[in-house]
Amino acid sequence: MPKDMAQNTTIFTRRESEARSYCRGMNAVFTRASGSEMFDGEGNRYIDFLAGCSSLNYGHNDPDMKQALIEHITADGIAHGLDFHSETKAAFLEAYEEKILKPRGMDYKVMMTGPTGTNAVEAAIKLARKVTGRTNVISFTNGFHGMTMGALALTGNKGKRGGAGGGSLADVTHMPFEGALGENVDTLEMIDAMLSNPSSGIDAPAAFIFEPIQGEGGLNAASDAWMQGIEKIARKHGALLIVDDIQAGCGRSGSFFSFEASGIKPDMITQAKSLSGFGLPFAALLIAPEHDIWKPAEHNGTFRGNTHAFVTARVAIEKFWSDDTFEKALAEKAVLLTTALKDVADLVDGATLKGRGLMQGVDVGSGELAGAICARAYELGLVIETSGANDEIVKYLAPLTTPEKVMREGFDILLQATRDVTGNMKLAAE
Known part of the structure; x- marks a missing residue:
């Protein structure tokens, strides 16, 4: 693209949606x-400290994935296959089975749901209602599960829900996430009490759905004990357990699945974002075999299974998850990240750290301040975004493969941006 055209943004304001x-x-x-x-x-x-909102966990244009995709395309490999059998799909499923499921003692059917995470969530809640014969689904404060109507009903964010234009966002009960009502309030006890009371007004749920680390909702990380408690409550009340691992999965938390350390066994797991490994649209729903009661074509979609994504996803699994080398490297980088974010937090009165693994951020107390820090960081050459109910958190989502040298360079920019913004605020106050 010629340079004089590359920075011309008028076509976007003239033709792209608001x-x-x-x-x-x-x-x-x-x-x-x-x-x-x-x-x-x-x-x-x-x-890049955003990585396609965790869709590029393995970085931009990984050379091995790129080469495999080029070879597939130049050999006239299948580009679109509905849900036909293909050798690329078989290779992906075999790699997923051998490298991801079996080492973790997991047994799930893999349902190709469509190109994005919201498609996987829609399939999950639809199946949960079909399996249980119930309609109510319990989601949690600050949760984000997608923008289509069913997934949006599960989402807590007022601004996102406003996009429905007043349409029905029904058959969902929103319960408090861990810590949502303060450290001294046991939300597990509250949820169980509400469901156990026949006069609470809450219908028996078909399912619970939660994110182990709330990506858009403020990097609230559920403890192992809380996740275990939700599983126990779900079993007690005859509901299925759905874990939304769309943003926190594929290594972002430090392990392939973000709930692994808790030992819980979800009935369904949604995956998307970095599942393809290359930034290609690809979402899937993992279903415990006993719940896979779909009739043929009872839930489908034209793009249920991106053949090009099968190619790159297989390479991602074989390259990064064949042993524990990558996971150990993530643990080391998580320590580096926490240390660096503490330095940023030290520049802001009352700032705290949120999240875990390679999905962390700094709560600076206001959306205005967080936005100003991210804007200044962009001016200095760092792409980073905010998170939280009021956009009050500066959120780190760099590719998991980011070299330490580049990580440190990015942290230096973030520190400088924070110094610049907080310094200007102090001058303005004087």
């Missing part, structure tokens, strides 16, 4: 990317 968001605060016209770096048409370099 629904666009990220580009409003970061308006570069990006032309290429590699690893943890992005470049615009003028040659400016940006360190």
Whole structure:
């Protein structure tokens, strides 16, 4: 793309929907990317601490995935196959079975649901209602599960729900997530009490659904004990347990699934974002075999299974999850991340750290401050976003493969941005 055209943004304001968001605060016209770096048409370099909102856990244009995809395409490999059998799908399923499921003692059917996470969530709640014969689903405060109507009903964010235009977002009960009512309130006890009371007004649930780490809701990380408690309550009340691992999965928490350390056994698990490994649209629902009661074509979609994504997802699994080398490296990087974010938090009165693994952030207390820090970081060459009910958290989501040198360079930019913003605020106050 010629440089004089690369930075011309008038076509976007003239033709693209007002629904666009990220580009409003970061308006570069990006032309290429590699690893943890992005470049615009003028040659400016940006360190990527967003990674497609955790869709690029293995970085931009991983060379092994790229080569496998090029070979598949140049050999006239299947580009679109509905749910036909294909050798690429078989290879992905075999890799997933051997490298992901079996080592963890897990047994799930894999349902290809469509291109994005919300498709997997829709399939999960639809199946839970079919299995149990109930309609109510329990989700949690600050949870985010997608933007289509069923998934949106589960989502807590007022702004996102407002996009429904007043349409029905029914058959969902929102319960308090761990810590949502303060450290001294046992939300497990409260939830069980409400469901055990026949006069509480809450219908018996078909399922519980939660994110082990709430990505959009503020990096609230559920403890192992809380996740175990929700599983116990679900079993007690005859409900299924659905874990939304769309953003926190595929290594983001430090393990392939973000709930592994808890030992819980979900009935269903939603996956998307980095499942393809390459940023290609790919979502799936893992279903305990006894609950896979779909009739043929009872839930389908034109793009239920991205054949190109099967190619790259297989490579991602074989390259990063064949042994524990990658997982050990993630643990080391998580320590580096926590240390760096503490330095940022020290610059802001009352700031605290949120999240775990490689999904952490700094709660700076206000959306205005967090937004200003991220905006200044962008000016300095760092792509990073906010999170939380009021966008009050500066959120780290860099590719898991980011070299330590680049991580530290990005942290230096974030520190400088925080110093600049807080310094200007102090001057303004004086």
